[in-house]
Amino acid sequence: MKGVGLPVYPAQASGGNPNISVESVVPALVVSTPQNEPDLPVVPDPGSLTQPDLPEPLSEGISIGDSRDKIRLCSQCGAPMRLASHSCRQCGARYYITIKGYCPVCQTIMDASADGRCDRCGGELDNPHVDSKLITSIETTSEHPIPVKTTSIPTHGEPKIHCPKCKSENPPNTDRCKNCDTKLLPAEGVGQRLTCLVGGILGAIILGFLFYHFYVQNPGSAPDIVLCNPGALGLGALVVFFTGFIQALRKTPAFLKYQTRAKRHESLNPWQALSDLEQAMEIAPAKEQGGLLKQRANLYEKIGRTEEAARDHLVLATSPDAFKDEAKWVSALNGANADGYSNNRRSGQITALLKSGNARAVGYCKKCKKVVELDADQRCQIHPKTKGSEIQYVIPADVLAGKLVVLQKLEPAHSQLSNQLNEYLDTRQAKAVGYCPRCKAAVELDSKRHCTIHPRAKVRRIQFVLPDKIEAGKKLVLRGRREERPIGRVRLIIVISLVFVSIGILLSQYMSQISEYVSKLFD
Incomplete structure (x- = not known):
């Protein structure tokens, strides 16, 4: 028609x-x-x-x-x-x-x-x-x-998991798709593993060829840089080769599963991506936190949460490892001191942030005997000649949170800081959370730092947080307990090993005397 x-x-x-x-x-x-x-x-x-x-x-x-x-x-x-x-x-x-x-x-x-x-x-x-x-x-x-089927970004901020197979939406914390039963938190695929394997083999071949060319075929033709010395090329070829095999055959770490799913959801549902990143950061090792933090900062910017993004970017910029990788490359190319280069770059960036007003410094003043906000030169504003110690760098909205971090670190060594900390707790500017052994959970504490249900219980791993960060503080307490458990097991193993070694040494030294004594007992 x-x-x-x-x-x-x-x-x-x-x-x-x-x-x-x-x-x-x-x-x-x-x-x-x-x-x-x-x-x-x-x-x-x-x-x-x-x-x-x-x-x-x-x-x-x-x-x-x-x-x-x-x-x-x-x-x-x-x-x-x-x-x-x-x-x-x-x-x-x-x-x-x-x-x-x-x-x-x-x-x-x-x-x-x-x-x-x-x-x-x-x-x-x-x-x-x-x-x-x-x-x-x-x-x-x-x-x-x-x-x-629509895949537009929801405006209400509700996290939803998108199935990689049928593209349907699933509630958060769901293991399998309700529509096609596909795993929603899959491990690394065959393609990723083959890429790691092939990349490792090719990298080893290239480094091996350079070693052969510079030191076997044409001795003395290698350029005068650290990366081209025989040790770096030979050892690098072996490391790259075995790393490729390990990456291809390993069990996918749990944090990497969440990180991979977060990358896939950045355009589908950024709130689900944010939830996955927070899950990954809770279980990831310390060396992986920087990459996760950078990914989360970029995601915060995408959804318009500028304050959280600025906070994460500041942590990255002021971290001791901020220029560590860059320093390694500079050291490998011209032989410069990696630690010195990294410290100079970090100090210059921190100074620029403080003078621009995008960051604030808080620290302990020896003359004030308190934790105070410092100026752009990291000195006490009341005593300009006194440089602050145990300095923390925060965004302007987090000055009090920075003070709480410094107070928590220095309170055991400076008893007078308890008064300042108690003042924040009494006026409810801050809250204390800790692990109660009788509750067997991370709980909110009263102003005297006691469990509200079991006041006589010995609370461990106390953290001081802002009133709106209580749940985040509880997660930090529980994470600290998880990290303590392996350390406790290692200590126990070391003690038991030392006991057995001591017994063995005593037996070897006094075996003859012990044998004579035992024979006399039976005779």
């Missing part, structure tokens, strides 16, 4: 009242009606969504007859709907309806004004037609099923 403008179809209103007034349509709109065309009923939906007020381009002065007989299909769900309708009753999608036509004066397609004439010059429009534009798409619900 062909018509002017949008494709239209004849239909009979199901249960409709013919006396109901409808919106006008252009009189010149011609609709052909084949006799063998099947009727498409209008699907009534009494519970359809309320349509807000929209600009109404169709005026009562423009008459086209009864628009109930003219049907088009919803571009989102495919359901039939009236030609001039602003919303789809099936899925709730909203449309902006306009009338367009060719203006002979303007010699182009123009919008119609309220009287049906050219909106620019007021002339008559030729071949007018109705034009609709989708302005709002409604997500699938049980009441409005739509056979269309």
Whole structure:
């Protein structure tokens, strides 16, 4: 069927009242009606969504007859709907309806004004037609099923796991897809493992060839840089080769599974990516924290959480390992001292951040005998000649949080700091959390640092946090306990080993005397 403008179809209103007034349509709109065309009923939906007020381009002065007989299909769900309708009753999608036509004066397609004439010059429009534009798409619900999968970023910030196979959404903390039973936290795939293996083999071949070329085929032709000495090339070839095999055959670390899924969800659902990154940071080893922190900072920027992003970027910039990798390359190329280069670069960056006002420094002043905010030169603002100690660098909004970190570190060595810390706790500017052995959980403590349920219990691993960071403090306490357990096991193994070694030494030294004594006992 062909018509002017949008494709239209004849239909009979199901249960409709013919006396109901409808919106006008252009009189010149011609609709052909084949006799063998099947009727498409209008699907009534009494519970359809309320349509807000929209600009109404169709005026009562423009008459086209009864628009109930003219049907088009919803571009989102495919359901039939009236030609001039602003919303789809099936899925709730909203449309902006306009009338367009060719203006002979303007010699182009123009919008119609309220009287049906050219909106620019007021002339008559030729071949007018109705034009609709989708302005709002409604997500699938049980009441409005739509056979269309959407992967747009949700605006409400709710984390959802997208299945890598069928692309359906799943609730967070779900192990398998509810639709196709695919694992939602998979290990490294075969392709990744083969890439590591092939990369390791190729790297070893390249380094081995350089070693052969510089020290076997053409001795003395190697450039005078550290990277090209025989030890670096030979040892590097072996390390790269075995690393490729280890990476290909290893069991995927749990933190890496979360990190990989977070990367995949950065465009699908950044809030799920953020949740996965936080899970990864809780279980990742210390050497992996920098990369995870950088990934989280970039994600914070993407979703508009600038304060959290600035906090993570500052931690990265002021970390002792901020320029460690760069220093290693510089040292390998020109033999410079890696530690000296790293310290100089870090100091220069910290000074620039403090002078720009993007960061603040807090530390302990020996004359004030308190933890105070320092100036851009990292000196006490009251005693400019006194340089602060145990300095922490924070964003302007985290000055108090920085003071709490310094107080927690120095309180055992400076008893007078307990008064400052107790003042923060009494005035509820800060909260204390710790591990209660009787509760067997991380709990919030009172101002005296006692468990509110078991006041006499000896609380361990106390952390001081801001009132809105209590849950984060509890996670920190539990993570510290997890890190303590392996250390305790190692200590126990060492003690038992020393006991057995001591017994062995004593037996070897006094074996003859012990044998004589035992023989005398039996005789």
